[in-house]
Amino acid sequence: MSPPSKAIVYENHGSPDSVTRVVMLPPVEVRENDVCVKMIAAPINPSDINQIEGVYPVRPPVPAVGGIEGVGQVYTVGSMVKSLSLGDFVIPSPLSSGTWQTYVVKDESMWHKIDKRCPIEYAATITVNPLSALRMLEDFVSLKSGDSVVQNGATSMVGQCIIQLARLCGIRTINIIRDRVGTDVTKEKLKALGADIVVSESQLNEKNFKSHLGNLPEPVMGFNCIGGNVASLVVKTLREGGTMVTYGAMSKKPITVSTTSFIFKDLSLRGFWLHRWMHLEKVKECRKMIDYLIGLARDGKLKYETELVPFEDFATALDKAMGKRGNHPKQVLKF
Amino acid sequence: MSPPSKAIVYENHGSPDSVTRVVMLPPVEVRENDVCVKMIAAPINPSDINQIEGVYPVRPPVPAVGGIEGVGQVYTVGSMVKSLSLGDFVIPSPLSSGTWQTYVVKDESMWHKIDKRCPIEYAATITVNPLSALRMLEDFVSLKSGDSVVQNGATSMVGQCIIQLARLCGIRTINIIRDRVGTDVTKEKLKALGADIVVSESQLNEKNFKSHLGNLPEPVMGFNCIGGNVASLVVKTLREGGTMVTYGAMSKKPITVSTTSFIFKDLSLRGFWLHRWMHLEKVKECRKMIDYLIGLARDGKLKYETELVPFEDFATALDKAMGKRGNHPKQVLKF
Structure with a gap:
């Protein structure tokens, strides 16, 4: 017993x-x-x-x-x-x-x-978190060293794992964080983990948002754990033919995407559930x-x-x- | 000359x-x-x-x-x-x-x-139209005889082609049409082309919408040429793991999808452009x-x-x- x-x-x-x-x-x-x-x-x-x-x-x-x-x-x-x-x-x-x-x-x-x-x-x-990050990096897009990926909710545990696991394979990360007090500290924390670019939501909402993305190649893959407008920031950053994987819904808001993103930009939207x-x-x-x-x-x-x-x-x-x-x-x- | x-x-x-x-x-x-x-x-x-x-x-x-x-x-x-x-x-x-x-x-x-x-x-x-229909039926999901697909804009030329080309392969179609005068005539026209189910937008908006879908298997694939709420009707009809392909934007409205559709229902959203x-x-x-x-x-x-x-x-x-x-x-x- x-x-x-x-x-x-x-x-x-x-x-x-x-x-x-x-x-x-x-x-x-x-x-x-x-x-x-x-x-x-x-x-x-x-x-x-x-x-x-x-x-x-x-x-x-x-x-x-x-x-x-x-x-x-x-x-x-x-x-x-x-x-x-x-x-x-x-x-x-x-x-x-x-x-x-x-x-x-x-x-x-x-x-x-x-x-x-x-x-x-x-x-x-x-x-629950690190394995999700690893699976998402491997299961949807055949990523190569030198590719870049974009994610929102970058400070989440999965987000932090994505940064580090991507880094180990030579994949660069663009990380979207909220605008709030302490943004600079957060940026430094994520960069210390290996983040290439850390960008705030408001920066990505600017017209010339690409100026904040350095000289990384346009991301071939994106990760969304928030939904709503912050999912749209991932979508707009993706390159033609890119894939966004949704694995969380922190804002509890749906994802809205233009039809042209599918037809002309050839984006794919997928979902991941570890279970x-x-x-x-x-x-x-x-x-x-x-x-x-x-x-x-x-x-x-x-x-x-x-x-x-x-x-x-x-x-x-x-x-x-x-x-x-x-x-x-x-x-x-x-x- | x-x-x-x-x-x-x-x-x-x-x-x-x-x-x-x-x-x-x-x-x-x-x-x-x-x-x-x-x-x-x-x-x-x-x-x-x-x-x-x-x-x-x-x-x-x-x-x-x-x-x-x-x-x-x-x-x-x-x-x-x-x-x-x-x-x-x-x-x-x-x-x-x-x-x-x-x-x-x-x-x-x-x-x-x-x-x-x-x-x-x-x-x-x-x-432009028949070849698009054929490509979409073949390029995204490996459809088998007996499977079913769902589409909005079923009266469009691509829509009519999808009905007939699917039929030739034993694939059943659920066809969404607008609510307007002459719905019965439209239903009969599409059925004459080989449509299995023709259903109006308002019928699909009912709580027990599944009662209008006969005993077809839940569709593994959907086609959207409208966007907005009518795209959502395709999404809600798809089975777990299903794929919706967007090829048109007749309403000029974006597509809004819940995060749970991606995470738990495992839907994929794609786009098609013949060009x-x-x-x-x-x-x-x-x-x-x-x-x-x-x-x-x-x-x-x-x-x-x-x-x-x-x-x-x-x-x-x-x-x-x-x-x-x-x-x-x-x-x-x-x-």
């Missing part, structure tokens, strides 16, 4: 701060192929919040434990388990629900052993890429900000993750 | 009814590789009008003769011409400007000999397809309405083509 597990549970869909509560779940059986993992850390992702709200296209039946990614250490193993041993560091792969708790029991095949030397805040968050990709029987391929990303994080070649928060302070972390207390880095629960 | 040629010429860009005039052009030299063609018929396409207005992305230098497609008969040939003989029926292929005149002289390689048995109103119009496709060194491939379409038209398997108008009545035909006199079939000048 597993130890009892302290978990964030919701019994109904609704606003996470009102429907979630801390519950001590009773011990569960560790069957012969099961592995019981003592969770170390797990992030609060926007999709976790949407799942609890009941507005996400996939959601586990309630009552449910929150969270879909995280990192833990093997605590006990069933009698038939061969690939994992006590003390191994593991992540759920593919993503699987119920990581916001102290002990998780799942079939051996659901866990992927990772390099212990990777800092836990990276190990806990390596799939779909991970369910295409790509577990093996997926784990290879996770290992690549874990290696980069271990070696300090992939960096992004997170904030480790004690599990006891879940309510505060949730508020921050929901944007109720201004801008904060990704909240990562530490068990 | 060619005979003098009576031509529709424009010396400046502007509204076609004010900038075009009839000019008698002097004889031109028929060089050894040239073929002089006595034009029989040539249509007034929307892109011809846009070219004269100066709002089309490609436009010949002015002064220019209007028109880019048509059919004619070989009148004289240069001394080195081998593939064409007096009396052959030919069309310019790829499309080439200056077909609104009685005699056209071009290099032998610019003309494609066609089957004389094809009615001239079809031969004159086989490229781009024809310039990809595809002359040979293109002519094969023209022959296929000419054969269908000859055999009565590809039908659409046109109105043959004497060349002298160009001004009236132009008014009709510009929509100034209500709805009329494609205007085809008869020389």
Whole structure:
């Protein structure tokens, strides 16, 4: 049997701060192929919040434990388990629900052993954001060294990953950020990660916006996680024949594109959802890429900000993750 | 030398009814590789009008003769011409400007000999609309017999061609038409061409719009030549993973799509422009397809309405083509 597990549970869909509560779940059986993992850390992702709200296209039946990614250490193993041993560091792969708790029991095949030397805040968050960035860079357009790409929401975690992963392949990035206090600091931060051009929304709204894009080639690909007017800034920056991939909807506004952009500029608009990709029987391929990303994080070649928060302070972390207390880095629960 | 040629010429860009005039052009030299063609018929396409207005992305230098497609008969040939003989029926292929005149002289390689048995109103119009329909059905999605597609502007010439060409491959069509007087007559006309479902915009705006789509599979592909809300009707009808191709902009309104359509419904939005496709060194491939379409038209398997108008009545035909006199079939000048 597993130890009892302290978990964030919701019994109904609704606003996470009102429907979630801390519950001590009773011990569960560790069957012969099961592995019981003592969770170390797990992030609060926007999709976790949407799942609890009941507005996400996939959601586990309630009552449910929150969270879909995280990192833990093997605590006990069933009698038939061969690939994992006590003390191994593991992540759920593919993503699987119920990581916001102290002990998780799942079939051996659901866990992927990772390099212990990777800092836990990276190990806990390596799939939802960094893997999305990697897939989007590889799946839609055959990018070559020297090409450039453009993105809005460049300060987001995916945005930061795109900058760094592109850089590693010789791909240049044009990064659109909001106009707000501290723009200069943000620009410097992104440039330190490897951004070639950082440009504000208002600069791209100028008539001679191309003067802000340096001498990079016109981008062949764009990434949009905002929608509305800020998606249009990506569209207008793309070169003829370019592709924009939408993976987020921070403004909750739709995307409006002229018909001539399709007919004469030959643009393609696509979408990316990690969940779909991970369910295409790509577990093996997926784990290879996770290992690549874990290696980069271990070696300090992939960096992004997170904030480790004690599990006891879940309510505060949730508020921050929901944007109720201004801008904060990704909240990562530490068990 | 060619005979003098009576031509529709424009010396400046502007509204076609004010900038075009009839000019008698002097004889031109028929060089050894040239073929002089006595034009029989040539249509007034929307892109011809846009070219004269100066709002089309490609436009010949002015002064220019209007028109880019048509059919004619070989009148004289240069001394080195081998593939064409007096009396052959030919069309310019790829499309080439200056077909609104009685005699056209071009290099032998610019003309494609066609089957004389094809009615001239079809031969004159086989490229811009029917070839677009054929390319769009083949270039974006690998359609299989039994699949279905959805289109707005179904009564347009391209729309009518899509219905018939799809039908020949066992592909079912859902056709969106405007709500206006005579809807029932329009429905019957399109069904006579092979349309499986004909549905009005207002029917698709109903909550239970799927009840109007019969038991066809959800469409894997959509065609949009209108934009605005009517493009959204195509988008909402598509199945998960579907593709919408935009090839026209009749409403002159942009296309607005929710971010979730891209992320969760995995839709792709693309564009088609025959001009781009024809310039990809595809002359040979293109002519094969023209022959296929000419054969269908000859055999009565590809039908659409046109109105043959004497060349002298160009001004009236132009008014009709510009929509100034209500709805009329494609205007085809008869020389």
